[in-house]
Amino acid sequence: MRESPNIPEPMRKTTILTRLITGLTGLTLFACLSFGSDFRETPLTQLAQNEDASPESSPVENDFLFDYLMQEVKLHYTEGRLLALEADTDAVQYEFEYMLASMAAIEELDSLGPDQRGYFTSMARLVQGDFLPYLDQERKNMLANLTFREQMMQQEASQAAQDGEDEFVVLDDRDGHIPLVLNNRVRSIIKFLQTKRHAEFQTWMNRYAKYAAVIRPILKENGVPEELVYLALIESGLNVNARSWAQAVGPWQFISSTGKNYGLDRTWWVDERRDMVKSTEAGARYLKDLYKEFDNLYLAMAAYNSGEGRVWRAIRLEGHRDYWRLRTLPKETRSYVPTVIAAAIIIRNPEQYGFTLPAKEMMEWEEVAVSRSIDLDRLAQAAGISYTTLSTLNSELRQGVTPPDMTYKLKVPFGYSGKVAAVINNIPTSNKEASQIHRVRTGESLWLIARKYNVTVTNLVRANNLRNSNQLKVGQKIIIPAPGSAPSGRSLSTQTTQQLPVSTYNKKVYVVKRGDTLGHIAERYRTRASSIRRWNGLSYGDNIYPGQRLTIYQKKSDG
Known part of the structure; x- marks a missing residue:
């Protein structure tokens, strides 16, 4: 077993009281996350999204799949x-x-409402904060999924932005360009x-050198303005696979x-938000609409960050349209435009600021x-093309294959057609x-069907366009997507077993008797039901049956 992190000695002596307090703390945390702004601190980015949401935004209780996956997160x-x-x-670990697997599955869901996004974001930050000290470096890297915009929210400059007397130096004020100014922010x-x-x-400057010739002409x-390329630079580092x-x-x-509103398709096979050309065209149209609405590039960029409604409310509340004096915008939005300008200034003269x-x-x-449908790796090998190059050119392909049942325009390096x-x-x-096609039998649930075919509940729901679990009827035909077509991430429907070192633990095999429950067995062997599930590859909710053989581990010091 790996060395444990430095934990104060009293915390190592877990008692029934400690477990009770911890359990109540966990329940309190989840209550704070579940029951609204009276109990939780809503992220600044989410405030804007909540206020701009229409009454039809999908609530958490109407999306059973979101609830199912979030419940898994809570249990673990x-x-x-x-x-x-x-x-x-x-x-x-x-x-x-x-x-992390459950959260990755949630990220794959379509049409999450603002409340669900805020709930998920809060839970993700809670997981990150509470578990980081206990993880090895590989797992810490799994948490390094914040976009640059989110990192900027956490940086000191955001908190130290000067709101008092400020000296503005105009560096570029040409028509048709973003006005570049130098001030304290x-x-x-x-x-x-x-x-x-x-x-x-x-x-990211290296990526800018790679993609600028593609993005700037589209803008x-x-x-x-072509300088809006720096907005994308700050949003994602120009990473086509960036996900917040x-x-x-x-x-x-x-x-x-929003992507759908601007013509970006998202299916099982493609996600056009990841295509540099298509997403830039959509981004340009969106920013053009925002500029028409506000007649000011700074306000248009602020609205891109926090939503049009949030910017209009700040304008109405304060009675002016000067972005630099709008105090009621979220802190992230007040730092957002200065960050885009800072990137533009640096890239104009990188050596002056220590960059190349x-x-x-x-x-x-x-x-x-x-x-x-053709696998990109096979095509790359047959045509003598680097797979990395081919997949980068076709970054919108989610499964690493061209879509079936349609004519797809595959990008290949120039000269290779x-x-x-x-x-x-x-x-x-x-x-x-x-x-495959599965006919629903009496007593079957989505979870049981997913487990039987080694696919995720998420993929099963998406492949069949399901919206609630009550849609399942005996005799209903369910499409089972191929396991190999699942998006990247660990399958939630297949649990793996955990083996513990024999040098520290005694391994025993227990034969289940009539009337046994996992709780009773766990109590008998002074362990937890969740540990028995983990050791035997059982998912939460799985039933045990008489005659079943369960592996039990006991620390040697416990006998």
Whole structure:
């Protein structure tokens, strides 16, 4: 077992009272998360989204799948807290992995309402804060999923923005461009990027050199300033795979509903929010609409961050339209525009600020029409193309294959279309599109069907367009998507067993008797029911039956 983190000795001596207090604390935390703003601190970004939401926003109670997955998070969270008190680091990390798997599945859900996004974001931050000290480096890296915009929310410049007397130096005020000014807020953020985020910002400048020649012409063609490329830089670091806790995806960080409004499709096979060209076109149209609405680029960018309604309310409340004097905007939004300006200033003269801007690349590609489902890795190998290059050019493909039942325009490196056309007919159709049909039997639930076929409940619901568990009827045909087609992430429907070292634990096999429950067995062996489930690959809610053989571990000191 790994060395446990430094925990004060009294915390290692877990008592019944400690368990009770911890359990009540967990229940209090979940009550705070579940029952509204009277009990929890709502994130600033979520405040804007909540206030802008229409009455039709989908509430948590109407989405059974969200509830199901969030319940899994809660169960593993509570168990992990108890295990942390016992300094059982291996077991804590096990619970953490299942929390992360459930949260990854939640991130894949469509059309989460503002309340659900806020609830999920709060829970994610709670998990991150409570479990980080107990994780090894690999698992700590799993938590490093904050977008740059979210990191900026946590940085000191956001808190130290100057609101008093401020000197404005105008660096660029040309028509058709973002006005670049230097003031206290911009200076503090430039300093922050130079010192505490230097390596990270340099990485994003490298990506800027790669994608600028693609993005800037699209912005110009849509009649918006080319400097808005720096807005995408701050949103995501120009990472096509960027995903925030708030469900925003891609270089322009669209949530599903806004992306759909601007023509970005999201299906089992593609997520156009991750396509650099399509998402930039959508981002340009959205920003153009915001500029028409506010007739001011600073206010348009602020609305991109916090929503139009939030900006209009600040304007009405304060009686002016000067972005720099709008005190009632969220702190994130008040730092957002200065951060975009800071990025623009640095990239104009990177050496002055200690950065290096590589020579701009020209991303060139050709398109090949593909009318069936083909694995990108097989195509790359057959055509002599780097798989990384091919997948980057087609970053919108979620399953690593071209979609079936449609003609898909596959991007290939410039000069390779002939070679791809010559080999593509010899590549077999991907088995990821294969599916099965299951007829619902008496007593079956979505969870049981998902477990039987080794697929996730999320994928089962999405493949069948289900909205609530009451839709299942005996004899109903359910499409079972191929297990290989599941999005990246650990399957929630297949539990793995955990084995403990024999040097520390005695391994026993218990044969279940009539009338036994996991709770009774756990009490007999001085352990927990959740541990028995973990050791035997049982999911929460699984039944045990007479004659079943269960593996039980006992610490050797316990006999």
